[in-house]
Every structure is written in C-alpha cells, then in structure tokens.
Amino acid sequence: MQKHSCDRLGQWLDQRAGLLLSLPALLLLLAFVILPFTMAVYASFTNQSVRTFMQPGTLAYVGWDNYRELLGDGDFGQALFNTMYFVALVVPLQVGLALALAVLVNGAEMWRRMLRISFFMPVITSMAVLAVVWTLLFNPGAGVFNTLLRALQLSPQPFLSSPRQAMLCLAAMSVWQGVGFQMMIFLAAMQSIPPALYEAARIEGAGRWQCFRRITLPMLKNTTIFVVYITTVFAFKLFVQPHLITQGGPRGSTRTLILMLYDEAFTNMRYGKAAAISVMFFVLVLLVTFVQRRLMPREERL
Amino acid sequence: MNSRLRQIAACVLALLGGLVFLFPLLWMLRSSLLPHDQVLRALTAWRQLLPWPPRWENYAEVFRRVAFARTLLVSLGFTGVIVVVGMVINAACAYAFARLRLPGGDLLFAVVAALIIIPFEALALPLFIMLGVHGGLMNSLPGLFLPYLAKAFNIFLIRQYFLSLPAELEEAARVEGASWFRIFFQVALPLAKPVLAACAVLDFMLHWSEYLWPLIMTNRPDFETIQLGLGHFYTLPPIQWGGIMAYSVMATLPMMLVFAFFQRYLVLSMATAGLKQ
Amino acid sequence: MAGIRLQDVGKEFGAHRALCDVSFSIANREFFVVVGPSGCGKSTLLRLLAGLEQVSRGRIFIGERLVNDIPPGRRNVAMVFQNYALFPPLTVFENMAFGLRIRRLPRREADEMVLRTARVLELDPLLQKRPAQLSGGQRQRVALGRAMVRQPEVFLYDEPLSNLDARLRSDMRSELLRLHKRARTTAVYVTHDQVEAMTLGDRICVIRDGVVQQVASAMDVYHRPVNLFVATFLGAPPMNVLPGRLESAGEHCRLLLDGGRILPLTLAGAAQAWRHCLNRPVSLGVRPEVMQPASAENAPLLQGAVEVAEVTGGECYVHFREGDARLVARMSVAHKPELGEGVSFSFPASGAHLFDEHGRRVEAQLAFVK
Ligand SMILES: Nc1ncnc2c1ncn2[C@@H]1O[C@H](COP(=O)(O)OP(=O)(O)OP(=O)(O)O)[C@@H](O)[C@H]1O
Numbered sequence: 001m002q003k004h005s006c007d008r009l010g011q012w013l014d015q016r017a018g019l020l021l022s023l024p025a026l027l028l029l030l031a032f033v034i035l036p037f038t039m040a041v042y043a044s045f046t047n048q049s050v051r052t053f054m055q056p057g058t059l060a061y062v063g064w065d066n067y068r069e070l071l072g073d074g075d076f077g078q079a080l081f082n083t084m085y086f087v088a089l090v091v092p093l094q095v096g097l098a099l100a101l102a103v104l105v106n107g108a109e110m111w112r113r114m115l116r117i118s119f120f121m122p123v124i125t126s127m128a129v130l131a132v133v134w135t136l137l138f139n140p141g142a143g144v145f146n147t148l149l150r151a152l153q154l155s156p157q158p159f160l161s162s163p164r165q166a167m168l169c170l171a172a173m174s175v176w177q178g179v180g181f182q183m184m185i186f187l188a189a190m191q192s193i194p195p196a197l198y199e200a201a202r203i204e205g206a207g208r209w210q211c212f213r214r215i216t217l218p219m220l221k222n223t224t225i226f227v228v229y230i231t232t233v234f235a236f237k238l239f240v241q242p243h244l245i246t247q248g249g250p251r252g253s254t255r256t257l258i259l260m261l262y263d264e265a266f267t268n269m270r271y272g273k274a275a276a277i278s279v280m281f282f283v284l285v286l287l288v289t290f291v292q293r294r295l296m297p298r299e300e301r302l
Numbered sequence: 303m304n305s306r307l308r309q310i311a312a313c314v315l316a317l318l319g320g321l322v323f324l325f326p327l328l329w330m331l332r333s334s335l336l337p338h339d340q341v342l343r344a345l346t347a348w349r350q351l352l353p354w355p356p357r358w359e360n361y362a363e364v365f366r367r368v369a370f371a372r373t374l375l376v377s378l379g380f381t382g383v384i385v386v387v388g389m390v391i392n393a394a395c396a397y398a399f400a401r402l403r404l405p406g407g408d409l410l411f412a413v414v415a416a417l418i419i420i421p422f423e424a425l426a427l428p429l430f431i432m433l434g435v436h437g438g439l440m441n442s443l444p445g446l447f448l449p450y451l452a453k454a455f456n457i458f459l460i461r462q463y464f465l466s467l468p469a470e471l472e473e474a475a476r477v478e479g480a481s482w483f484r485i486f487f488q489v490a491l492p493l494a495k496p497v498l499a500a501c502a503v504l505d506f507m508l509h510w511s512e513y514l515w516p517l518i519m520t521n522r523p524d525f526e527t528i529q530l531g532l533g534h535f536y537t538l539p540p541i542q543w544g545g546i547m548a549y550s551v552m553a554t555l556p557m558m559l560v561f562a563f564f565q566r567y568l569v570l571s572m573a574t575a576g577l578k579q
Numbered sequence: 580m581a582g583i584r585l586q587d588v589g590k591e592f593g594a595h596r597a598l599c600d601v602s603f604s605i606a607n608r609e610f611f612v613v614v615g616p617s618g619c620g621k622s623t624l625l626r627l628l629a630g631l632e633q634v635s636r637g638r639i640f641i642g643e644r645l646v647n648d649i650p651p652g653r654r655n656v657a658m659v660f661q662n663y664a665l666f667p668p669l670t671v672f673e674n675m676a677f678g679l680r681i682r683r684l685p686r687r688e689a690d691e692m693v694l695r696t697a698r699v700l701e702l703d704p705l706l707q708k709r710p711a712q713l714s715g716g717q718r719q720r721v722a723l724g725r726a727m728v729r730q731p732e733v734f735l736y737d738e739p740l741s742n743l744d745a746r747l748r749s750d751m752r753s754e755l756l757r758l759h760k761r762a763r764t765t766a767v768y769v770t771h772d773q774v775e776a777m778t779l780g781d782r783i784c785v786i787r788d789g790v791v792q793q794v795a796s797a798m799d800v801y802h803r804p805v806n807l808f809v810a811t812f813l814g815a816p817p818m819n820v821l822p823g824r825l826e827s828a829g830e831h832c833r834l835l836l837d838g839g840r841i842l843p844l845t846l847a848g849a850a851q852a853w854r855h856c857l858n859r860p861v862s863l864g865v866r867p868e869v870m871q872p873a874s875a876e877n878a879p880l881l882q883g884a885v886e887v888a889e890v891t892g893g894e895c896y897v898h899f900r901e902g903d904a905r906l907v908a909r910m911s912v913a914h915k916p917e918l919g920e921g922v923s924f925s926f927p928a929s930g931a932h933l934f935d936e937h938g939r940r941v942e943a944q945l946a947f948v949k
C-alpha cells in the first residue's frame with residue numbers, strides 16, 4: 001500500500017519534471033533580474049532617496065525630471081563622453097591586437113603555447129590587483145615607466161595625474177589586461193576552421209598571407225562581430241580602474257557612467273537619479289546589442 | 303639542424319616577448335619580495351631587478367595586519383556557491399528547456415534569452431535596495447551570491463549543448479524506466495561535463511574578480527571579499543608597498559590554480575563563448 | 580508475453596504528418612520487421628510503441644493493455660538503439676543492470692540475472708569494462724544484453740545493425756535470430772536493409788510517407804507486392820518497370836509497351852479483376868532475376884544495347900535500354916556481354932506483375948499467346 005502511494009507520487013512528480021527542474025532558475029531570474037529591472041525603471045521616475053526611506057510620505061512621482069536633470073547636467077555629459085572616449089580607444093586596439101596575437105599563437109609549437117599562456121595571465125588576474133600594480137608602475141617619481149623614460153633621456157610624464165593622460169593610461173592598462181581573453185576567442189574560432197580549407201588553398205597556390213586574407217578573415221567574420229560586441233559592452237562597464245586608481249580624477253577626466261551611478265547611489269544616496277542612469281546605461285547596451293544583431297546573420301543571433 | 307636552431311631561437315624570442323608582456327605581473331612578484339623602502343627606490347643597477355635575498359616577511363605581515371584568511375573564506379564561499387549551486391540550477395533549467403515538456407516553453411525561453419542583455423550594472427541599485435535595505439542581507443554570503451545563482455546566459459549555453467547531444471542515451475534510460483530526475487542527474491549532467499566545466503571556469507574568473515557588487519553589499523572590514531580587502535589594505539596606513547604586493551600575489555594565486563587545472567576547459571569555454579551556436 | 584495492436588494510429592509533428600492511420604496487429608512471439616525509405620516514419624512508429632512519443636490519435640495495445648498514457652518505463656518493453664546508447668560512465672555490468680537497479684530488484688537476484696544474460700551473449704569477459712573500451716560489435720551485444728536482462732514482453736530494435744561492418748552484420752543477424760528463437764518474445768525491428776528484412780521477419784511491414792503499404796510475410800511481400808512502390812522498394816537491383824497500355828484484341832489482350840513493342844497476352848483471374856484496366860495505362864513489373872537470355876524456345880521480348888555490366892561474383896547484372904525504359908537483367912558471368920553489344924531477353928509471363936494506372940497490383944494470371 002505504501003509502496004503504491006510512493007509510486008503514484010513518483011509518477012506525479014515525473015509528469016511535472018519540466019516545470020520542477022526549471023522552476024528554481026525561473027523564480028530566481030524573476031526575483032533578481034526582472035523584478036529589480038522593473039524597480040529601476042519605476043524608481044527612475046521618482047525622487048527616491050535615502051530621505052524617502054526615512055520618511056515614506058515624501059516619495060513622489062517626478063516624471064522625466066531625473067532624466068532631464070541628467071541630460072542638462074554637465075557631469076553626466078562628461079561621464080558619457082569619458083566612457084565613449086574609453087570605448088573608442090579600447091575597442092579597435094584590443095580587437096586588432098587580439099586578432100594579431102591569435103594569429104601569432106595559433107599552432108602547436110612549444111613557443112606558441114608558452115606565449116598563449118602568458119598573454120592570458122593578465123585575464124586571470126583580477127582588475128583590482130592590476131589596478132594596484134599599475135598605480136605603482138605609473139608612479140610619477142619612482143615608477144618603472146618614468147625610470148625607463150629617464151634612462152632613454154626622455155622627459156618623465158605625469159601619467160595618472162594629468163587630465164589629458166589619465167584616461168589614456170587606463171585604456172592602455174585595460175587593453176593589456178583584456179586582450180588575452182579576446183585572443184582566446186579568436187584562437188578557438190581559428191582552430192575550428194577545417195584544415196582541409198587551407199590545404200585546398202595551398203594546392204591552388206595561395207601563400208600564407210593569401211590564406212589569411214581569403215580564408216581566415218572571412219571565416220572569422222561572425223566571431224569578430226561578436227568580439228567587438230562584448231569588448232564594447234565590457235568597456236562601457238568601466239568602473240574598477242577609475243574607482244581604485246584615479247577616483248574619477250584628475251578633474252573628472254576619468255569619471256565614467258558606472259562611477260557616476262555608484263556615486264549618485266551610494267555617496268549622494270539619490271536613488272531616483274541613479275536609477276535613471278541605470279536605465280540610460282541599459283538603453284546604451286541595448287543599442288549596441290541591436291547593432292550587433294543587425295550585423296550578425298540570422299541563424300547566429302543570440 | 304637548421305630548423306632545430308630556428309626553433310630554439312623562436313623559443314627564446316617568445317620567452318623574451320612573454321616576459322615583456324608579463325612585466326607588470328613579474329614586477330608585482332618582485333616587489334612583494336622586497337623590503338618596503340626599496341619598492342619605490344629608483345633603479346641604479348641591474349642586480350636590483352632581482353629581489354635577492356627574497357623577503358618573505360611581507361606575506362607574514364599581511365596575515366598579521368588584516369584578517370586575510372577570513373577574507374579568503376568569504377571570497378571562496380561567494381564564488382563557490384555561485385559556481386556549484388548555480389550550475390546545477392541553471393543546468394536543470396536548461397535541460398527542461400531542451401528536452402522536457404514545459405507549458406509555454408518556447409515563449410518562456412525567449413524571455414530568458416532576452417534577459418541576457420540586461421547588464422548587471424543596471425540592476426545593482428535596485429538589488430541593493432531589495433537585498434541590502436529591505437532584505438537585511440548586508441555583510442552576508444546570501445546577499446552576495448543570491449543575484450548570481452540563476453544566469454540566463456548559462457541557461458542558454460547549456461541548453462544549446464543539450465540540444466546538440468543525441469537524445470538516444472536519455473531515451474534508453476527512459477525505456478529502462480528511469481524518471482526524468484534520475485535521467486537528468488545520472489545521464490544528462492555527466493554528458494554535459496564539458497559545457498558545465500566551461501561555464502564554471504568562466505564564472506569562477508568573473509566572480510573571483512568581482513568588485514562592484516561586494517563593494518555595495520558589504521560595509522564591515524571583517525566581512526569582505528579579497529578584491530575589496532586589497533582595496534582597503536592598499537589605503538591602510540602605514541602604506542607598505544611590499545605588503546600590498548604580497549596581498550596582490552595571494553589574491554591572484556587561487557585563479558592561477560584554477561587556470562592550471564582547468565586550462566583544457568577554458569579553451570573550450572572560449573569556443574562556446576565565441577560561437578554561441 | 581504479449582502481442583501488439585495498433586488502431587488508427589496517427590502522429591503529427593506540428594504540421595508535418597509522420598504517421599497516418601496505422602492499423603495492424605503483431606502476434607505474440609512474432610518477429611515483425613518494419614521497412615521503408617529514410618524519413619518514412621519507421622523510427623516514429625517504434626518510438627510510439629516505446630512511449631517516447633505520444634500518439635496524436637488512435638490507440639496502441641500491448642497485450643490487452645491500452646498503453647497510450649503509460650510512460651515508457653512501465654510498458655515492459657526494451658529498446659535497442661542504432662548507436663547502442665550505452666551509459667559511458669557505467670561498466671558493462673552496470674549498464675546491463677541499469678533497468679533492474681531502477682526497479683529496485685534485490686541485488687543478489689539482479690546480479691544473477693545479469694550474469695545469466697552475459698553468459699548467453701558471451702559477454703562474461705567484458706563485464707568490468709566501460710563502453711568506450713569495447714568494439715562496435717561488442718557494444719551492440721551489450722546493448723542487446725541490457726534489453727534482454729529484464730525479460731521484457733516486447734523488444735524494439737531501431738536499425739541496431741546499421742553501424743556494423745558487413746561481415747559482423749550478417750553474424751549478428753543470425754545471432755539475433757537465434758536469441759529470438761530462444762527468448763520467444765515479440766520483436767519489432769526497424770531497418771532499411773532489405774536483406775535484414777527478408778531474412779529476419781516473420782512478417783514485414785512496408786511504410787511509405789507515414790502510410791502502411793503492405794503487411795505480409797517476406798515471401799508475399801516479395802512475390803505479391805501490393806503496389807509498384809513495394810515492388811520496387813524490395814529487391815536489389817529493383818524490379819524493372821515497363822509502362823504501357825493494355826488493349827483488348829478479340830479473344831485476348833495486347834500490351835503496348837511505350838517503346839512500341841507489343842506483347843500479346845491472355846489474362847485470367849478471379850472475378851476478372853483486371854477488367855478495369857482494359858484500354859488504360861498499366862505497368863508491367865519484371866524482376867531482374869526472372870529474365871533469361873532469349874533462345875530458340877524463348878522468343879526475345881526485350882532487347883537493347885548493353886550500357887553497364889556489373890559483376891557481383893558469380894552473377895552479372897546487365898543494364899540495357901529498351902525504348903525509354905532502363906532495364907536490368909541478371910545472368911551468369913559466363914555469358915557476360917561486352918559493352919554496347921546487343922542483348923535480348925525473355926521472361927516467363929508467370930514471373931511478371933501487372934499494375935494498374937494508380938500503381939496498384941492487378942490480380943491476374945498472365946500468359947503469353949504463342
Ligand atoms: N521530434 C520531431 N520533430 C519534428 N519532426 C520529426 C521529429 N521526429 C521525426 N520527425 C519527422 O518525421 C518523419 C519521420 O521520421 P522518422 O525518424 O520516423 O524516420 P525514419 O523512417 O526512422 O527515417 P530513417 O530511416 O532516416 O531513420 C521525418 O520526416 C522527420 O523529419
């Protein structure tokens with residue numbers, strides 16, 4: 001009798017396996033992605049702040065005020081500009097370099113494998129660690145870079161303390177840190193190109209450069225679009241480097257969108273305004289995604 | 303003979319190139335073995351490049367000055383729960399989408415796939431209000447890992463992988479009388495090992511280095527992740543560069559270990575991340 | 580022990596019709612073979628029987644039990660898959676014991692059953708190995724073993740031998756037959772290999788585009804195909820088809836072949852079933868093996884120039900063209916003609932099949948008018 005009811009329960013559960021297996025993830029996504037996203041959109045139209053939490057009566061709907069304030073405010077414009085500047089510096093450099101490195105390390109020889117690992121090392125070092133290390137390297141007095149410049153009889157540079165150079169420094173460091181990741185993606189894509197294609201091309205008399213131009217590059221088209229996309233989105237999220245190295249300075253030259261979001265939310269505690277930045281940031285990412293999807297052939301779209 | 307020479311030359315060149323590329327990391331290692339006052343001292347001679355004799359004292363000092371072990375535990379707990387528990391949750395959901403009957407499954411999956419593009423940064427503030435302000439989860443492990451357990455991207459990847467596998471094995475188990483739960487755990491999960499490992503390595507890398515969310519969700523120095531701990535130690539007077547570099551080296555080691563063991567899957571994870579088919 | 584009965588079974592995948600109005604019964608202990616071209620719905624039929632798919636319509640009985648809503652694990656059937664479907668992390672022994680473990684059989688009893696089956700299949704030395712360490716043939720035997728251990732009422736085979744090389748395949752074929760004779764259970768066997776179908780099946784079911792064409796013994800399917808599709812599907816090389824027109828000519832009939840040749844015929848048969856094709860297009864089917872070189876007593880009926888002559892050991896298939904029709908005849912290698920050489924063949928009227936304009940078999944005894 002007991003065995004029978006146990007059986008029935010088993011069967012009942014089995015018939016609902018699809019629902020039961022997917023439910024934990026779906027509920028978590030609902031609670032921690034969909035719900036907060038809705039909250040962010042909602043909060044961006046209110047004056048929510050630490051004060052409205054203390055005195056709930058003061059919470060009010062403010063319409064587009066937060067957005068208007070942001071767009072009219074030079075700070076936001078500067079943060080947006082800084083972010084775009086960083087993206088414009090990093091994306092072409094990082095993708096181009098990653099492709100070149102991938103070509104360099106594609107192969108089974110010992111030295112190529114050694115290089116592959118060393119290019120990947122910065123990727124598996126956390127950004128916080130690298131931020132600290134590069135601060136040391138950029139140190140204007142005894143930093144390695146200025147020591148080197150002096151040794152070459154060149155004038156030492158202010159690096160991080162100059163508004164003109166600070167963002168360039170962060171970009172250089174970021175490219176160096178992340179290039180191994182994109183290189184690996186290119187490498188994986190290159191290794192999935194059937195060798196028979198190259199053999200056929202060689203029989204047709206194509207040289208190395210021809211093989212690269214006529215086979216590798218076209219075969220990597222979708223991978224490249226994808227790599228450009230993720231590099232762009234990663235670059236938009238720039239936060240740790242300016243937060244730890246420059247604190248947005250000097251003179252706001254490294255203040256980025258996410259840094260501003262963080263400051264508005266956790267220093268000024270103006271949640272409504274910060275939520276508006278969140279929403280605008282999302283729209284930005286959405287636009288980039290949209291462009292990427294238009295470029296990708298339909299069957300490879302996410 | 304000639305080609306052998308060429309190979310050796312290539313190796314030496316590559317070694318040099320690699321050293322130049324890795325220079326910042328090597329500098330970190332060197333500085334962690336120097337006495338504090340020498341880290342920022344200008345170089346005057348070549349032999350100053352090597353930290354000789356090495357000063358291990360910096361490492362001991364980190365443990366003396368801050369609760370490094372506890373920080374390490376918090377980081378490991380945070381990353382570990384996401385990688386292990388999250389993986390099972392996501393794989394189960396992916397399996398249901400790939401193979402089982404779900405009411406409204408296609409629509410549901412389209413919604414999940416659409417969630418991939420929402421960047422975490424846009425959710426951080428409301429999540430903080432939910433979990434930190436209302437949920438009272440500041441300075442706690444659940445507060446750190448809850449938002450990351452379910453990941454639309456992983457569900458997407460793992461589902462693709464299940465779809466690419468032939469269903470024969472699972473059907474054989476079905477005919478033998480196994481329940482879907484048993485099939486998922488005993489047949490499907492082991493088959494998905496490559497993609498699970500790939501997701502696990504990527505997630506480990508991502509969350510070990512995670513900075514923003516722990517920064518938001520913790521405000522006590524006795525409960526912080528390694529990355530935050532480094533940020534604090536870096537500004538903790540008196541500033542001692544040797545100790546800071548030692549901290550940095552120790553913060554990096556776990557990732558290096560994971561990399562050493564799972565290198566094979568990492569390349570695969572790159573392939574999956576890149577192809578996303 | 581159980582038979583199987585299908586009543587008006589239909590199955591659709593979205594808009595695609597995989598099976599349509601399938602009805603037949605399989606007797607207890609019968610070895611029932613399902614053949615058909617790729618994509619015709621053979622596997623779908625088998626998966627419906629296993630319960631891996633749900634019917635869109637109709638009813639399936641195993642024994643006397645309606646199984647439409649019974650999950651696979653409770654139907655008491657076992658299935659052998661094309662790619663063996665062995666669980667890679669489990670040893671051969673545990674693979675075979677899988678179903679018993681799920682049924683929570685006492686360990687001792689389960690082990691005993693596995694060992695007994697392993698002995699029958701001569702798998703004893705492999706029991707501790709893993710599937711990856713086995714050859715294709717060995718894997719196939721383990722898959723068979725896993726199906727047999729539970730002593731199910733029905734065995735379902737989905738092209739189980741198609742991954743083996745030719746030699747191993749014929750060995751396994753006879754082995755399967757031996758095991759089936761021994762176990763005396765019902766078996767449904769899907770294949771697209773006609774040799775397997777002819778040698779294994781007590782009865783054969785031919786499917787085309789989801790529609791059952793004929794269910795009959797191997798002899799009947801081969802010698803009395805119900806339509807042109809079945810006639811040309813079974814047999815290699817396939818039956819020759821000569822399109823033409825049947826005309827009445829006083830006492831008897833004339834068959835006007837499209838090439839212009841005229842065959843005078845008499846038709847006889849119960850109820851004169853052939854009447855409806857008089858003065859209408861018909862097809863004459865002649866298997867390559869009933870064709871004989873024309874001689875003094877066998878007047879030439881078909882002739883043409885040799886296009887290809889394939890030698891397969893002791894025999895030779897001569898391809899030639901008569902009018903627009905490409906024809907094949909079997910002859911002994913000793914008489915192999917040269918390329919381009921003119922050949923002429925005759926065939927006994929009793930070995931020819933008549934099909935009406937819709938391709939349906941016309942039941943009639945044919946004879947040539949001397
Ligand atoms: N799960 C499914 N979803 C959609 N269509 C399907 C599905 N399974 C089978 N089909 C379609 O049903 C038809 C019959 O498929 P089935 O697998 O039964 O063919 P088959 O006779 O076994 O062919 P083969 O000899 O190639 O194995 C095919 O056209 C196939 O495309």
Ligand SMILES: [Mg+2]
Pocket residue numbers: 621622623
């Ligand atoms: Mg099939």
